[in-house]
Amino acid sequence: KQEVTQIPAALSVPEGENLVLNCSFTDSAIYNLQWFRQDPGKGLTSLLLIQSSQREQTSGRLNASLDKSSGRSTLYIAASQPGDSATYLCAVPSGRGSTLGRLYFGRGTQLTVWP
């Protein structure tokens, strides 16, 4: 069974800092990895999708890297803003006999950016 771990569980920083959120997974036979953002009580917004053949993806101030062999992904947030405050979830499917449509989620990193 795929296990996904996210570190840190919570992060509180002043505006303007560059941030690093970490995700690790136990089964490296993945097809892709997604980073989601979730605001309190809301649904999931997909931020970045990295295919297994890629090393990184960028969208605006966000950059996600993937090291499939070591089972790690990192989400970089540049020049953080208070509007970035949310919970960030990492999710992977598993290629080994996985349940169709099952994404394995980490517990998330709760980010607070204060002015």
Place this chain on the structure above:
Amino acid sequence: DTEVTQTPKHLVMGMTNKKSLKCEQHMGHRAMYWYKQKAKKPPELMFVYSYEKLSINESVPSRFSPECPNSSLLNLHLHALQPEDSALYLCASSPAPVFGANVLTFGAGSRLTVL
């Protein structure tokens, strides 16, 4: 249209009530999913529909009854729920039920409270 629309956003029901959650997508996706998310926990898979047929039921109690009337709609019928069923219910869809390579788009969720 790149959205998954869920209604209602909030639902309060008693344990003897019958209600339904609705989900709609117009992206031509052929796989649709229900996930359940308790507070401060990651989402957990409940059901998967593939080409309008139920392909996965993750041992969900029968008081939750999914229905897929057509390729764009997914319902979750609720009956005789328990207070512990209170949670955020997330609908998602993906282009095709490709094993292990699904890229899911999530809706905003329906917040259910069972009294």
